[in-house]
Amino acid sequence: MFDTAPDAPLLEIRGIEKTLGEQHVLRGMDFTVRRGEVLAIIGASGSGKSTLLRCLNLLIRPDNGRIYWQGAEVGWHQRGDKRLPMAERELLPFRTRLGMVFQSFNLFPHMSALENVCEAPMTVQHRDKSEVRAEAEALLAKVRLSHRMHAYPHQMSGGEQQRVAIARALAMRPEALLFDEVTSALDPELKAEVLRVMRELAEEGMTMISVSHEMDFVRNVADRVIFMHAGRIAEQGVPAEVFADPQTPELRAFLGRAGD
Amino acid sequence: MDFDLSIWAVRGPYILQGLWLTLALVAGVLAISTPLALAVGLALEARSRWLRAPATVLSWMVRGVPPLIILFIAYYVLPIVLDLRLESLTAAIAGFVVYNTFILGEVVSAGLRAVPKGQHEAIAAAGLPMTRSLRRIVLPQAMPSIIPPYVSYSMDMVKGTALAGAIGVTELVTRANQAIVATNRPFEILLGVAIIYGVIDAMLIAVQMWSERRWDHQGHVSP
Numbered sequence: 262m263f264d265t266a267p268d269a270p271l272l273e274i275r276g277i278e279k280t281l282g283e284q285h286v287l288r289g290m291d292f293t294v295r296r297g298e299v300l301a302i303i304g305a306s307g308s309g310k311s312t313l314l315r316c317l318n319l320l321i322r323p324d325n326g327r328i329y330w331q332g333a334e335v336g337w338h339q340r341g342d343k344r345l346p347m348a349e350r351e352l353l354p355f356r357t358r359l360g361m362v363f364q365s366f367n368l369f370p371h372m373s374a375l376e377n378v379c380e381a382p383m384t385v386q387h388r389d390k391s392e393v394r395a396e397a398e399a400l401l402a403k404v405r406l407s408h409r410m411h412a413y414p415h416q417m418s419g420g421e422q423q424r425v426a427i428a429r430a431l432a433m434r435p436e437a438l439l440f441d442e443v444t445s446a447l448d449p450e451l452k453a454e455v456l457r458v459m460r461e462l463a464e465e466g467m468t469m470i471s472v473s474h475e476m477d478f479v480r481n482v483a484d485r486v487i488f489m490h491a492g493r494i495a496e497q498g499v500p501a502e503v504f505a506d507p508q509t510p511e512l513r514a515f516l517g518r519a520g521d
Numbered sequence: 522m523d524f525d526l527s528i529w530a531v532r533g534p535y536i537l538q539g540l541w542l543t544l545a546l547v548a549g550v551l552a553i554s555t556p557l558a559l560a561v562g563l564a565l566e567a568r569s570r571w572l573r574a575p576a577t578v579l580s581w582m583v584r585g586v587p588p589l590i591i592l593f594i595a596y597y598v599l600p601i602v603l604d605l606r607l608e609s610l611t612a613a614i615a616g617f618v619v620y621n622t623f624i625l626g627e628v629v630s631a632g633l634r635a636v637p638k639g640q641h642e643a644i645a646a647a648g649l650p651m652t653r654s655l656r657r658i659v660l661p662q663a664m665p666s667i668i669p670p671y672v673s674y675s676m677d678m679v680k681g682t683a684l685a686g687a688i689g690v691t692e693l694v695t696r697a698n699q700a701i702v703a704t705n706r707p708f709e710i711l712l713g714v715a716i717i718y719g720v721i722d723a724m725l726i727a728v729q730m731w732s733e734r735r736w737d738h739q740g741h742v743s744p
């Protein structure tokens with residue numbers, strides 16, 4: 262489908278910029294994500310983390326910059342020296358390769374847990390119904406929700422809903438997952454069960470890009486952390502090293518707040 | 522003053538024939554304008570400005586014109602423009618359909634706006650195609666906010682059908698008026714007409730209650 266290069270990084274972004282309203286939210290972001298890597302993105306509120314994540318699967322179209330998926334550019338066609346934006350329809354196959362989990366879960370409220378998980382593989386990938394269902398049941402078991410398969414979102418706790426959302430994202434057999442502060446809306450005891458699922462996914466080798474304020478998770482699970490400030494990468498590296506020796510006053514202030 | 526409902530034994534059949542015209546008008550208009558209203562509602566909320574802008578302007582124009590004027594246009598102007606004969610019932614249906622399509626179109630568009638932004642994000646992020654997710658995910662969630670105003674506007678329309686008398690559709694109210702003039706029995710006749718409208722309203726409320734239950738449970742659709 263894409264003209265991919267086998268040894269290229271899974272995802273590479275170059276010079277991503279985005280202005281929303283009056284605000285220059287992203288001011289040139291560059292990084293690469295290798296297959297199997299867990300990348301954490303941290304930063305103060307308003308630093309552009311959610312905007313960045315939504316640029317990665319083109320829910321938001323960057324004003325400038327390029328996104329490469331396994332070496333092939335997505336989002337634009339190169340026609341001679343012109344760059345034409347892809348139609349929404351052309352983005353769909355790319356989006357199915359990147360699952361996304363949201364802070365507010367965003368489950369489909371009129372569908373049971375099982376139906377939520379089956380919806381996309383059945384309608385997008387047109388896979389066999391019984392096969393999809395069996396896989397969905399296995400995914401719900403994996404996030405420890407076998408007993409809640411037929412519950413509707415409003416009958417579930419936030420932690421349960423979020424684990425259904427993770428199962429729903431996995432149902433498309435994505436090659437990477439995007440997480441946008443997926444535990445921020447949860448009580449501490451519910452956070453733990455979601456973080457446990459995320460840790461297990463990381464151990465299985467899933468590529469993950471996670472905006473998170475869970476410092477323990479970032480420290481223990483992430484291979485690399487990016488600290489964003491004012492739409493740029495202010496610092497990055499191995500979490501333990503970055504946290505032990507922050508170079509910028511912004512990160513020092515951020516870590517001071519996060520430690521409280 | 523004497524009060525004698527037996528007047529309905531004589532005039533009733535003639536007046537009730539008007540009821541059938543009224544009901545035919547309501548049924549015809551709702552049947553045609555409902556799918557059109559869906560299309561208008563979707564156009565009003567479309568991502569493409571080439572759909573959104575004309576729909577918005579057209580809706581604003583049509584809803585700004587008194588329905589009676591729209592009926593006159595349908596009855597007097599349309600036949601000239603299209604060079605054909607229009608029966609008054611057909612013209613009335615055409616006029617009401619135009620008006621109702623945009624009134625209900627705004628109801629649909631408001632219902633679509635009531636669906637949380639996160640749902641659209643979840644749909645897009647999963648790579649779900651638009652038309653199918655509209656039907657399976659967006660509309661079921663819009664229904665609870667569409668149904669009450671939809672039924673309420675339909676009730677207005679039921680009463681508004683009396684306007685069709687002005688272009689020669691001898692519907693319920695027109696015939697009741699003729700009967701009043703002929704018999705000088707306004708109380709008996711108007712009481713009967715009020716009861717008839719009350720029954721129609723009650724039926725619409727029953728439809729509303731049924732459909733609200735069907736689309737209830739915080740957007741959960743009953744099987």
Ligand SMILES: Nc1ncnc2c1ncn2[C@@H]1O[C@H](COP(=O)(O)OP(=O)(O)OP(=O)(O)O)[C@@H](O)[C@H]1O
Pocket residue numbers: 281282283284286304305306307308309310311312313
């Ligand atoms: N649609 C929009 N129009 C205008 N400004 C916006 C829009 N969306 C976001 N912004 C602004 O862009 C900036 C970055 O927003 P973003 O949501 O990416 O931040 P964030 O790092 O995710 O913050 P948080 O930690 O609070 O989630 C904020 O100042 C926000 O007010």
Ligand SMILES: [Mg+2]
Pocket residue numbers: 310311312442
């Ligand atoms: Mg955010």
